[in-house]
Amino acid sequence: MAAHPPPSGPTNRLGQEPSPYLRQHAHNPVDWFPWGEEALARAKAEGKPILLSVGYSACHWCHVMAHESFESPETARLMNDGFINIKVDREERPDLDQLYQGVVQLMGQGGGWPLTVFLTPDLKPFYGGTYFPPEDRYGRPGFPRLLASLHDAWVNKQSEVQHQSRLFEEGLGELAAYGLDAAPGALSAEDVVALGRGMAQQVDPVHGGFGGAPKFPNPMNLSLMLRAWRRGGGAPLKDGVFRTLERMALGGIYDQLGGGFHRYSVDERWLVPHFEKMLYDNAQLLHLYAEAQQVEPRPLWRKVVEETVEYVRREMTDAGGAFYAAQDADSEGEEGKFFVWRPEEIQAALPPARAELVLRHFRVTPPGNFEHGTTVLEVAVPAAELARERGLPVEEVARELAAARQALFTVREQRVKPGRDDKLLSGWNGLMIRGLALAARVFERPEWARQAAAAADFVLGRMWDGARLARSYQEGQARIDGFLEDYGNLASGLTALYQATFEVKYLEAAEALARRAVELFWDAEKAAYLTAPRGQKDLVVATYGLFDNAFPSGASTLTEAQVELAALTGEKRHLELPEKYVGRMREGLVKNAMGYGYLGLAADSLLDGAAGVTFSGTREAVAPLLAAANRVYSPTFAFGWREPGTAVPPLLKEVFEGREPVGGRAAAYLCRGFVCERPLTDAEALARRLVAAPGGA
Structure with missing residues (x-):
C-alpha cells in the first residue's frame, strides 16, 4: 500500500505501474514517465532534456520533495514545459541509481535520495543533486529557480551544456571502473x-x-x-x-x-x-x-x-x-507517528504502577525526545536497576515489563500503520x-x-x-x-x-x-x-x-x-x-x-581454503556433533551432511566420497584446501577444533 494515500483525481502514467513508489506519484500534476522506450524516444523526438528523479517508497525526504514540489501545479508546469520527466524506483533499477549517483559524487556531494539528475536526450548527465527545497534554503537552490535556470541553459547555451555532459560521461566512466587498474595482490x-x-x-x-x-x-x-x-x-x-x-x-x-x-x-x-x-x-x-x-x-x-x-x-x-x-x-503523513508515545498514552494503556515502571524504563517524559512532545522508546533504565530501586526480584520486574510491552504493542496495533x-x-x-x-x-x-x-x-x-x-x-x-x-x-x-x-x-x-x-x-x-x-x-x-x-x-x-x-x-x-x-x-x-x-x-x-565439515551418520546420530558445531563461531566453515546408505547426489559425489561413520559412530570430517583431517566423533573435540582453526582468538 502507498505510504501517502494519493488524492482522488486524474492519474498520470505512473498509475499503471506495479511499483508502490511510482504509484505514490500517480496523482501528481507532473507528466511523469516510467523509465523505458516511450520516455527516451519522446526526449529525442522533442529535443528536450530529461529530469530523472530516483527514490524509493520508504524514503522520508522523497515524500517531502514530492509534497513540496511534485504536487505543486506551478512547479509541475515548469517541469512539464521544459523537460521529459522520468521517475525511477531505485529498488527496481539499482544500476541506474548507481550510475547517476556518480553525478552527485562528481559534484562533490554525498549522494542519497531523492536523487535528481538532469540528462541530455542521449542520457548523458549535465547537472544533479538530491533533495531540492521549494525555495532557496539549506544552502540549496529552490527547485523552481533551478528548473528555470537549467531550461534557459538548455535553450540558450546548449553547446556549454553538451560540453558539461561529455565531462560528466568521462567522469562516470572513471568512477565506474575505479580501482580496477590496481596491480593484483595476495590477501593475507x-x-x-x-x-x-x-x-x-x-x-x-x-x-x-x-x-x-x-x-x-x-x-x-x-x-x-x-x-x-x-x-x-x-x-x-x-x-x-x-x-x-x-x-x-x-x-x-x-x-x-x-x-x-x-x-x-x-x-x-x-x-x-x-x-x-x-x-x-x-x-x-x-x-x-x-x-x-x-x-x-x-x-x-x-x-x-x-x-x-x-x-x-x-x-x-x-x-x-x-x-x-x-x-x-x-x-498519516508524519514521520515516526506510528512508533512514538506520550506519557498519557502509556498511562491510559497500563495500570498505574506498571505505567510508572514503563515511563522510567523507556524514559518517556512530557517534553519527549522527538517532535511535538513525543518519545522514541529506548531502554534508558534496565530491569536490574529498576529492581534495585524497588527492592524487587529482577525476574518480577522483567515479567512486569514484558507484560507492559505486550499491552503497548496491542494498543499500537490499532494505529494507522506505516505504508509497506x-x-x-x-x-x-x-x-x-x-x-x-x-x-x-x-x-x-x-x-x-x-x-x-x-x-x-x-x-x-x-x-x-x-x-x-x-x-x-x-x-x-x-x-x-x-x-x-x-x-x-x-x-x-x-x-x-x-x-x-x-x-x-x-x-x-x-x-x-x-x-x-x-x-x-x-x-x-x-x-x-x-x-x-x-x-x-x-x-x-x-x-x-x-x-x-x-x-x-x-x-x-x-x-x-x-x-x-x-x-x-x-x-x-x-x-x-x-x-x-x-x-x-x-x-x-x-x-x-x-x-x-x-x-x-x-x-x-x-x-581458509574453502573450509568445510562433512557430517556422516543418521540425522539422529549426527545431531550432537552438528549442535556443537553450530554453537561455536567458525564463520569460514561450511557444513554438509551425508546419511549413509542413501544415493549421493552428483553435485556432492566428490565431497561425500569415502566419508563414512567411524566404528559405528557419527563422524565429522574437517577439511581445508581440499585436504581432510582425521574424522572426529566427539562433539566437544569438534567444537574445540573449529574454534582453534585458523589460530583462534
Missing part, C-alpha cells in the same frame, strides 16, 4: 587483522557504531571486525562490536515493542531513527546477532533475534512465503534467507529454516527459470531482469539454507545461479563483475559491482557463495574466480576497508 591473514583494527579505530568508544551522527548499523563491517578478532586481532575488536550491538538493541533504532531495526539513527547514540525499516538491514543484522551469540551467548542477542524474526514473519512476509522490501517511515512496499526482490530475499538460515542453526529453531525455505521456494519457483532470474515480483508478475546483486545474494542465501536444511536442491540452485552470474556479469579483461547484464542498452556507461554500501555488492556475495560452493562440493573450479577477483581487489580492500566490508568476509573465507 595479517591483512584481515589490519582491516579489522583499522575499523576498530573508527568505533565510537561510548555508543559504538562508526563515527558520529547520522549513524548507520553497518553490519558487514562489524562482522569483519569479528573475523579479525578470530584471527588474533585482540579483545578491542570484539568489544567494539559488542558495544555497538548492545547500544543498538537498547536504543530507539531498534523497535522496542515490535522488533526489527529502523534504517539509521539521526544522532550518535542510536536514539532517534529515520523510521523506515528495510528488509536488507534486518537480514544482515539478524545474521550478525546470531554470530554474536556464537562468540559469546547473551540473553539480549537471543531477544533481538527472536523479536526480529517475529517482526519479519508478522509484517514482512507475503502469503506465498517471500519477503517484502520495506516499511515506510511515515504514517510489497515488492518481492529476489536479491533482498536472498539476504534474509541467509540471515534466517544461520539464526535457525545457532538458536536451534528449525521453524526459522522452514521460513527461509518457503521464501527460497517462492523465488526459485516464480522468479528463476534456470537461465534468467527476475529482479522483482509483484501482482502475480515477475519483472525486470535480475542484476548482479540478485544472483549473488540469492546464491549466498541458498548455500546458507542448504547448511540449515541439508536439502540438496538449494545447493544445486545456488550453483546454477553462480554459473549463470559468471556468464552474464564477469568481465574477464578487467577481472571484475558488471552490475547489470552484459549489453544492457540503456546505460550510458557500464558500471561494475565493487563497493559494499548499505547492502553488499553482488560481486561480494557471489564470491562468498563460490567459496562456499567449493567447500560444500569439493570442486576446486569454484575458487578460480574468487582468487582472481579478490586478488584484483586486494589493494582497494586494504586501502578502503570500510567500502568493501562484505568482500572482506568472502576474502577471509577464501583464506
